[in-house]
Amino acid sequence: MVRISISGKGGSGKTTLTALLLKVLLQNNGRSILVIDADPATNLPDTLGLKVEKTVGTVTNELRKQMDKDALSLGVSKERLLETWVYNILVETPNFDFLAMGRSEGEGCYCYINSVLTRILDIIADNYDIVLMDMEAGLEHLSRRTAKDVDILIIVTDPSKMGFETAKRIRELVDEVHIKIKNAYLIGNQFTDSMEGLLMNKAKEINVEYGGFIPMDPNIHQYNLEGKSLLNLPLDSLAVKAAERIAKRIKLL
Amino acid sequence: MSMFTDIPVDVGVIYEGERIRKKDLYVELGGPNVEYKFELVKVREIGQVEDGKIQIIGPDLKDLQEGGSYPFGIFIEVAGKELEESLEGVIERRIHEYSNYIEGFMHLNQRYDIWCRLSKKSFQKGFNSFIYLGKVLERLYKSELPIIEAIQITFITDPEKVKEMHKIALETYNARDAKARGLKDEEVDCFYGCLLCQSFAPTHVCIITPQRYSNCGSISWFDGRAASRVDPKGSIYRIEKGECLDPIAGEYSGVNETVQKKSLGAIKRVQLYTAFGNPHTSCGCFEAAAFYIPEVDGLGIIDRGFKGVAVNGLPFSTIADSTAGGRQVDGFHGLSIEYMRSPKFLQKDGGWNRIVWLPSSLKERVKDFIPKDLVDKIATDQDVKNVEELKAFLEKKGHPVVQRWKAVAAPPVIEVKRKEEVKELPKEVSEAVLQIPSVTGGFEFVLEGVKIHAKKLIIKRRVQSSEEKGS
Numbered sequence: 001m002v003r004i005s006i007s008g009k010g011g012s013g014k015t016t017l018t019a020l021l022l023k024v025l026l027q028n029n030g031r032s033i034l035v036i037d038a039d040p041a042t043n044l045p046d047t048l049g050l051k052v053e054k055t056v057g058t059v060t061n062e063l064r065k066q067m068d069k070d071a072l073s074l075g076v077s078k079e080r081l082l083e084t085w086v087y088n089i090l091v092e093t094p095n096f097d098f099l100a101m102g103r104s105e106g107e108g109c110y111c112y113i114n115s116v117l118t119r120i121l122d123i124i125a126d127n128y129d130i131v132l133m134d135m136e137a138g139l140e141h142l143s144r145r146t147a148k149d150v151d152i153l154i155i156v157t158d159p160s161k162m163g164f165e166t167a168k169r170i171r172e173l174v175d176e177v178h179i180k181i182k183n184a185y186l187i188g189n190q191f192t193d194s195m196e197g198l199l200m201n202k203a204k205e206i207n208v209e210y211g212g213f214i215p216m217d218p219n220i221h222q223y224n225l226e227g228k229s230l231l232n233l234p235l236d237s238l239a240v241k242a243a244e245r246i247a248k249r250i251k252l253l
Numbered sequence: 254m255s256m257f258t259d260i261p262v263d264v265g266v267i268y269e270g271e272r273i274r275k276k277d278l279y280v281e282l283g284g285p286n287v288e289y290k291f292e293l294v295k296v297r298e299i300g301q302v303e304d305g306k307i308q309i310i311g312p313d314l315k316d317l318q319e320g321g322s323y324p325f326g327i328f329i330e331v332a333g334k335e336l337e338e339s340l341e342g343v344i345e346r347r348i349h350e351y352s353n354y355i356e357g358f359m360h361l362n363q364r365y366d367i368w369c370r371l372s373k374k375s376f377q378k379g380f381n382s383f384i385y386l387g388k389v390l391e392r393l394y395k396s397e398l399p400i401i402e403a404i405q406i407t408f409i410t411d412p413e414k415v416k417e418m419h420k421i422a423l424e425t426y427n428a429r430d431a432k433a434r435g436l437k438d439e440e441v442d443c444f445y446g447c448l449l450c451q452s453f454a455p456t457h458v459c460i461i462t463p464q465r466y467s468n469c470g471s472i473s474w475f476d477g478r479a480a481s482r483v484d485p486k487g488s489i490y491r492i493e494k495g496e497c498l499d500p501i502a503g504e505y506s507g508v509n510e511t512v513q514k515k516s517l518g519a520i521k522r523v524q525l526y527t528a529f530g531n532p533h534t535s536c537g538c539f540e541a542a543a544f545y546i547p548e549v550d551g552l553g554i555i556d557r558g559f560k561g562v563a564v565n566g567l568p569f570s571t572i573a574d575s576t577a578g579g580r581q582v583d584g585f586h587g588l589s590i591e592y593m594r595s596p597k598f599l600q601k602d603g604g605w606n607r608i609v610w611l612p613s614s615l616k617e618r619v620k621d622f623i624p625k626d627l628v629d630k631i632a633t634d635q636d637v638k639n640v641e642e643l644k645a646f647l648e649k650k651g652h653p654v655v656q657r658w659k660a661v662a663a664p665p666v667i668e669v670k671r672k673e674e675v676k677e678l679p680k681e682v683s684e685a686v687l688q689i690p691s692v693t694g695g696f697e698f699v700l701e702g703v704k705i706h707a708k709k710l711i712i713k714r715r716v717q718s719s720e721e722k723g724s
Contacts, residue, residue: 032274067471070591074433075342075426076364077479078471080349084362088285092275107558109469109538111449112476115488123270 001128002252003149007135008156009166013189015039017156017214018134019047019230020243021252026095026231028244028253031129033096039136040103048098049229050091055102059085060117064108079116086120097128130252152250153184154211157202159191164202171206185211185250192216212246214239256392261379263356264389273359273370280317280376282325282410284361284368289415291365291422292327294345302332304403307387311411314371315381325369326409326418329390333402342429344398346479351393352386364426365419383408433475436463438503438525438597441494445477446511448488450536450579456516457536457579458523460492460508464597465525468539470589502527502601520581527601528552528586535576539587541615542572543599543608548640549647551609551654552602556590559612561634564643590615594622605631606653610643627653 004021006014022035037044045052063082066072072081091098104110125131155170157163167186174181186203188195191213203210217239223230233240247253257264283290317323327348345363352360357375361368371380387406394401409415438444440463447459447467459467463474472480472489480489495507503525512520512534522531528543535542541556546565555563555572562568576585586599598604605627613633620628630650637643648655 064471068590070594073364073426073430074473074475075429077346078476079479079483080362081366084366084368087272087361087368094276097274108540109471111469111538112447112467112471115449116480119483124272126270127272127274 001126001131002151003125003131003133004152004154004252005133005135005150006154006156007170008154009158009160009163012156012158012163012166013214014134014156015043015047016220016230016239017154017187017189017243018044018132020214020233020239021247022048022096022132023231023233023240024243024247025130025132025252027235028247032127033130033132034125034128035096035098036125036131036133037098037100038133040101041136042100042102044134045091045098045100046227047224047230049231050093050098052089052091052098052100054089055100056086056089056117056121057102057104059089060104060110060113063113064110068108078112079120082113082116083120083123086117087124090124099124149180151182152252153181153208154250155184155186155208156189157186157199158189159195159198167202168206171208183250184208187211187246188213190214190216209250212242212249214242214246256396257389260355260385260389261381262358262375262385264354265356266354268356268358269350269353271353271356271359273357273372277372277374279319279371279373280314281322282369282371283366284322284370286322287324289324289412289419290326290367291415291419292329292345292348292363292367293418293422293425294329294331294341294348295425296336296338296341296344297330297332299332299334299403302330302403302405304405305391306405307384307391308405308407309383310407310409310414313382313384313410314376317410319373323410324412324415325367326407326415326422327367328407328409328418329394329404330407331394331401331404333400335400336402339432340400341425342433344394344401347394347398348390351390354393355380355386355389358386365423433463436474438462438464439497439500441474443494444492444505444508445472445474445481446490446492446515447472447477448490448515450538451488451515454534454536454577454579456519457534458512458515458520459536460512460523460525460533461489462525462597464595465503465533466589466591466595468533468536468587468589470540470591473591499524502530503597504531516579519579523581524601526597526599528599529583529602532581532583532586533588534579534581535573535585535587536579537573537577539573539577540589541587541593542569542576543586543588544572544575545584546609546640546643549609549644549654550657551647551652552599552607553610554588554593554608554615556612556615559614559634561612564610564632564634564637564640566639590618593619598622603653609647609652609654610637 006018008014025033042052042055063078072078153174155167157167174184186208188199191199192215196213199213200210215238217237219233219237220230220239223233331344349360349363352358357372357380359370387408390406391404394404409418445461447461450457450459461467461472461474461477466473477489480487481491492511493507494505495510498504498506504522509522512523520534523533524531525533528545541554543552543554546553553563555569557569559569563572576582576587592598599607605623608631610632613635616631616633623631630652632643632646637646
């Protein structure tokens, strides 16, 4: 199983890159894929043309509420209950499965729920050849469950100082929290050919490999505006072609 | 496994956790698309069970249409000299474990909410009858639980029959729950410990018993049992109860041993049913806290959800900070709301007879568990605003603590002469406590058999120099 984690500054294009990589993966082989939207904003479903009614956050909050109301049977294991609820919100499409993390942790203690959740999510993830995770903008996730044992860490940046700064901080945090990461790549979004050298230098500077860039693509703007799934982008789209090159470069293809 | 050579698919622990994806699915049994489903184990008399019998009521796997979701029941009857009805739940939960050992078979949840899937691949390999599922269950049960001498298994897919049995199953679960709720600490030989909070409360070991829920209100004794079974070396583990040293205070040798060991010696003794002396340590996520109100020799309780201040003028956060972080503080006790529903609730201190104040919203939640004649005698934020009013309230209502004021020769009531100054006292103290990070050391006062008369007591935090701050 390959776990791919996509992080970077808010608005740098994590969600777009996740959708593009997914499209390329679906186009190219029959591996089973789980896509996890770990960004509490939960934008990925729209980008992929999915309808998501409940997130992991919704069901954990529900469990906590039921505990508070004393509404659960003593003889029913909360772990099994949550496992079932999480499996129930898994969106199963013909080509890939999708899970939205949402926002969790309302009132009350989530220590137990989170410890159980880690195990539940690991068990689900182990069933797929590829797990693709669109991470939240903040850096907290790197020290939390969702970024455990990452095979490929992708740091996305747009051409901005803030994008690079965030990329640098993410890289530093990886060392600090001792997450096991096999390969880390810097990938640009909305870059042009003339800016590639700069991007490559930045990658070297923060000690990650260079993974390529997604150019500006009018198709993406148009699809986003119309609310169309990026999975339906034409194959000759600039961004799709770039994503294919990136997938090869980071050895996903 | 060699005992499964006649089963068309593999059977083994490696298939635990295997999920069948929708596109690989042959049929779904139970699950969210189906109203009626259940699994039930019943203990029968020896002779009433035909060992090895496997029956199917309704269409078998091969007669179900591919891609559909079907009502489903698993009904297991067992017999054995040592078997008791109380073991039914434990045996029933093993269905989940054992059926998940089957390649291409998924089983989630339990009781009336089971959700099974069979993969196309396993069906094509020949796993096309419930007989195979029955054989696997039967053999695993008998090899792993020799206490079972005879077992017969019935699979039900006939919708009417599933519905009919579902009703009987529900009655059984309800009866079991009622029994579980009545389970006493004296009736079990082990408790469970939880170390999940040690990352921020390093000396905190939560002791979970049938009658004492975890402080966070998340983990029952039954959850502890389930968790320690899944991962015996994990944060939630089994504690041998050992010898009962004090049945009223709830002191057990096994608990003391584990607390000493897991708190690295910081905590020596824990008495489970008291807020005084050696109370249970408090983590950081307890749902409510009991706090001593010396002026009335009673305990108040404030919960996390209450946004106002307690009768002593302190909000939850301040009261919580005076005991959180894994400390054992005499007169302070972090606890769960579920524990307030337990007959063991602060038993040594007098239980509900000792509770004098709680927020009205919390009172509403636990009302049914407060002795009827006491409900109106316990004050809330809507009845009184300060300790003086509380005292008058308790006296007027004839709260049992009033008897304590008379019974004690030298009443522990602090005679408040200089009200303003004395009132400041708890505030200063609690702020000081709040600022001493217990985790990183600090200091501890132990005062025993001491009488202190003070006009005013101020404990202030030493101002750090800039070098110290930088370190």
